[in-house]
Amino acid sequence: MxxxxxxxxxxxxxxxxxxxxxxxxxxxxxxxxxxxxxxxKNQALRTLVHYPSRGLIYDRNKELLVFNEAAYDLMVTPKQTKGIDTTAFCEIVGITKEEYIAKMEKAKSYSSYKASVFEKQIPSDQFTSISEKLYLFSGFYGQKRTLRKYPKPIASHVLGYIGEVSLSRIKKNPYYKKSDYIGIRGLEKEYEKELRGKRGKKVLMVDVHSRVKGSYQNGAYDTMAVHGTNLYTSIDRDLQEYAEHLMKNKRGSVVAIEPSTGEILTLVTAPSYDPNFLVGRNRSDNYNSLVANDSLNPLFNRAIDAQYRPGSIFKLVQSLVGLEQGVITTETRIKCNRGIINCHGNHSNDKLVEAIQHSCNPYFYQVYKRLIQPGKYSNIFKDSEAGLNEWHRMVSKFGFGQKLESDIPGISGGLLPDVAFYNRWYGEHRWAFSTIYSNSIGEGEMGVVPIQMANLAATLANKGFYYTPHLVKGIGEDFSIREVFTTKHETEITPKYFDPVIEAMSAVVNLPGGTARQARLDSIEVCGKTGTVQNPDRPDHSVFICFAPRDNPKIAIAVYVEYSDYGGLWSAPISSLLIEKYLTGKINDTEKEKRMLEAKFLTIYEK
Amino acid sequence: MRSKRNIFQNIDWFTIVLYGILVLIGWLNIYAANYNEDEVWFSFSKNYGKQLIWIVASLALIWMILMLEARLFSTFAYSIYALGIAMLIGVLIFGMEIKGAKSWFVFGGISFQPSEFAKFGTALAITKYLTNLKKNAGQFKVRFQAIFILLLPAALIMLQPDTGSVLVYAAFVFVLYREGLSGKILLFGLGLALFFILALLLKQTSIDVPFGLVMQGKLILIATVITICGFIYWFFNSRKRKLLVPLTIAVVMISSYVLSVDYVFDNVMSPHQQDRINELLGITFDPSGAGYNVNQSKIAIGSGGFFGKGFLQGTQTKYNFVPEQSTDFIFCTVGEEWGFIGSFVVIVAFVTLFIRLIFLAERQRSSFTRIYFYTVVSILFFHFAINIGMTIGLAPVIGIPLPFFSYGGSSLWSFTVLLFVALRLDGERMHIL
Incomplete structure (x- = not known):
């Protein structure tokens, strides 16, 4: 073979x-x-997340505004729950059999082998009694989370809130994982990166039945959670609380700033909500009820987002620009000719200080006319264009018509109309002073948000400069601060021109016949200006800006009370109460305080 | 005394060392597959502990075989075969049913699989039959008798049923081929398998042809065959007359075979066999069902990377993700913990063993020894190819062990006996049996 x-x-x-x-x-x-x-890896390794506790938020005196409270997510790995006593389990957790089945189905639809949230954010006292018996129920464990807690139910719009990160956010930012918390509004959103800290993790090995078999590679891939950075805000907790108290039953806002630094002492939007309302298991239900069922729209942050016409208060700016441009002097008198534009009160031929004090409309009509149509060109259209350009440039230096680079998400810029705006509106060379004269007294096309008006008060107090109003004066224990907040913004107005304007503001409050007599304090010289935003068929918005004391000002305030009455009646006394509270720590005129507290202007919204 | 010293002088130590290495590596991997950090590092009640006992027992078995007279195996070849057949019949009557198959005798705590012994008996019988033959294995009568020797135990095992063990008998084709079976038969078998796979793969395929007709996959296949045959006919123009008949027969046979594949697949094969073939061919993908074993096996092997995760570090291995880890899927442990390097070493060790055995076979003066060596190589290679092939998705999932590696006394002893009988015969190569 x-x-x-x-x-x-x-x-x-x-x-x-x-x-x-x-x-x-x-x-x-x-x-x-x-x-x-x-x-x-997916099969044999389980990553347990250690959630960091979020940074705390303090006020300017290191009083707590926000802290953390432990809560527990009850996690379940469906595959491991075979043979547990579901009746006993439901009793301990406090759910019905039907809820149990529904929750289990939901967990299974995510994964049978991986843990997912069965019941979220169980308060720690409740979880303690659950955890004692949890060993009886295989497949369940508690995942520690932190919930935000607020020692006082104030400053909800300043602080904002957190919530579970959305799927679209996870797609955009790979840092986030399912069921992470993220700041959604306010400081929580603005300082999310600082506050969130760093997740820790523990990598475990599991067998085919998802039973934990030990640490992977002796913990070589494990990391500790890093606590979030604390924030020290410029908010004065007591003043904030008092301001919110005063604004009860009113719609509007209060913004108080320390002029020398731009630090926001108080930022109130009324009506508001209790920040504890948007925490925990009922957050989304509560949120929906705030959105759907409340005609007062308490989630709208009026202090930074509501636009109003500036009204008479804008005459202060017109005076300063007029002086700087030389179209008037402190001695310039203008007849109160009430033909084109109306006026009120008993005056006829005021000079500047008196005109501000009396809020003389024809006076500022004239000032604005001289600014817009100075007569450089014989063509009034060209003349107005050049005039408006110059005026717009100077006024925008006060922070109008632009979003202040603050640390408040959602801030609005208001509207300061420029040449391009009117060209769009009317067409090029088809408008002149006579078309836009309403701006002279702060009516017309202008729009401002309250924080800009508070900033104006601070700029006046500083005689010509401001620091961008901001909420955080220190990030972490080394008290770092964003550079933009230490940048001085200069207006183009020569400081001496502020003297007559401040003189007039003092007169508004302190002299007999001033429109803001109710803002007068015995011990402190308050300088202010009332504003009245007229509303057709409805009461006016009461507006007041002020600063105090006149020498070395410590606080600048803007107050808006919507649909109440003229500026002197409500906003001015509220402002003075805040000044007194902030500077002296107590209130002398309890009568005034009582009257403000009792005032209610919400009936107009009832449907 | 003299004969004893002879056998240790003449025996092929190279093969023995290879055997030792394979058994040792195998045992280490069984140890890893059953290792548990939470328990004591060694226990005789665990698989690795029992396997160690089987290994020690194998040494006794080896000693016995080497002490026996070599000619006994030739003399009692048919008797051993008959004993094997008797046991296969016996197991059908007295056997214990485990996992739906009557494959085991259980005496007290010890269980024994007669099909493993029958494999050895069949190897001896076919060897003896072919040795005594004056003509070559290509002849029809010879073919028939040889096939009967093989089919008898195969049919009995089929009754258990234990498909995996039955298929091992296909391995004897290599022996028959070496001894003269026409290569055409091998090609014919290959062709059957090829067309079977093609017919299944093309089941879901169809193409649009003119006149709004749709051509089914099988018809495409038949059309292709006809076209190729037509082309061959046209190309060998000069020998037309000779070619016409065989080509026509080929076309008719292939066509009818292709048309019958569906019937065989759907009616003869069991559902789980159908699933396994569908998974293998990629017709279905069901990693949590029929494809679970193979998918887990590939994950374990694939996760080993180039260098492996290290001894006792295989998460897939330790934590039971792969079923039948100690027995049929022991190669996963090699792949996961020792990486490609480990896989390479094991495969090279096996190939070295096979080639060494072929070398030993070809140096024999005795036909009996040569043929017996080929039966050993065939059986070992078949196990090796199917077992490793299934762990990496290249062969259907047939539950047969990896020689010397897989946990189990019966299979270890049976492979040991097969191999050492060959080595014992080789030790006598200087004598004429």
Missing amino acids: KDFDDRKYVVTAIILVTSFIYLIRLFYVQVIDDSYKLSA
């Missing part, structure tokens, strides 16, 4: 070829294709 000897080569070849194919395949599976490594 030697004939077939050569066949040993065939047999050998079959063995070699088969083995060679296997080696190629093994090389592909083991070295080239990474998908199996990933699958192995």
